[in-house]
Amino acid sequence: GDKVFFLTGTDEHGTKLFNMAKKEGIEPIEVADRHADRYKVLTGALDISNDDFIRTTEERHKRGAQKLWLELKAKGDIYKAKYAGLYCSGCEAYVLEKDLIDGKCPNHKIAPEYLEEENYFFRLSKYSDKIRELIESDELLILPSARKNEMLNIIGEGLTDVSFSRPKKSLPWGIDVPDDPNHVMYVWCDALSNYITALDYEGAIGEERGNRGALFRQFWPADVHLIGKDILRFHAGIWIGMLLSARLKIPRAIYVHGFITSEGQKMSKTLGNVVDPFDVISKYGVDAVRYYLIREIPTTLDGDFSRARFETLYNTELANNFGNLVNRAFSMTEKYFALKIPAGNVSVECKKAIAYAKKTWSENIEKFDLKAAIEAALALSDFGNRYVEEKKPWKLAKENTESLKNVIVDLLEIVKNLGEMLKIFMPKTADKILSAFQTDGMIKIPSVLFPKLRP
Ligand SMILES: [Zn+2]
Structure with a gap:
């Protein structure tokens, strides 16, 4: 396959984090460390x-963000001006009076702060x-295209210039503006550049680049930025403007996902319905959680995390469908062929079913529709289970060894292909399935994939 570089990380500057630290009476970096550690453990x-x-x-990152700032400045796209307005620390952005509900930010339900400052501005209007x-x-x-329309609406009559710095006296927590020790960069200006600073953008365009910047040359522009729906306007607006100003290539796609609710409601500490991913993983296993997120949450819309629904899907699809098929195929190979994979050709019927499932699977992955892709695997597993019911290998075992052999060959082929298809979704499960096929032509039965949940 192609060489891929997956990047994730934490955005650690800005008012929100600074205020959090102040409230706890600790340094901002301590809060940032705590968050980053938590996310690192979670990705693991x-x-x-x-x-x-x-x-x-x-x-x-700091060096790269400052380098990019200087590029924008050299293009004449950064200037200083006075600004007065309402700032929401939840959005980390200025908000307009007309967008407030009862004087509060509709997204964060907090009253924005009135700021009157002299800031640096980025000439975003020029790139609108x-x-x-x-x-x-x-x-x-x-x-999805609904988000494209949403962004075109935001652009509307044109994007306006954005405040790109904060005076250090009101917000000391940020990356220094190069050549001006009295200002730190606006948090989004710094955060968005992570996509290139992680690739050593600074080394790639620096004077003495030597061997540096290879990652940037290899992987930029990104094929896709995968983001939440609340930060679309920063990515599709400011970030693209910055790249255009710096004469850098723009990412090919921005893919926007929704939010996850809990038992039908927004997760909140007050409601006490926050789902702790670590709890769920330790109870059901990581692959079951990955399965639920991909299968149940529509890839581009909001979706719900419900315990009851989780357990239903676990039992009906993971245990009774995938798990059952794999178990049947392997245990019949054991029972009838002493674990030796029988020789024979895969039937036309099975070949067709597998080819169809794989085609649907890969077409949907291309379209980022992961839900439809995993459903293609589920449909193949369904086919496999029906195939067993139809062919009744236990009857064939008494009558016709040749037909029995063919059915087992078919089932093992389906199972192997399922393993391939599930690799990106449930790596541990796929590995258990695929490593059952030994190089010496024998099956080594793995432990039960998804033990059934009892009420
Ligand atoms: Zn807000």
């Missing part, structure tokens, strides 16, 4: 195969038409 617990994890408080054009033509593909 979820079996996520990221190649890098960048923290915006790392030196490599170009950004609109890139989005309209899908040169910058925003998925």
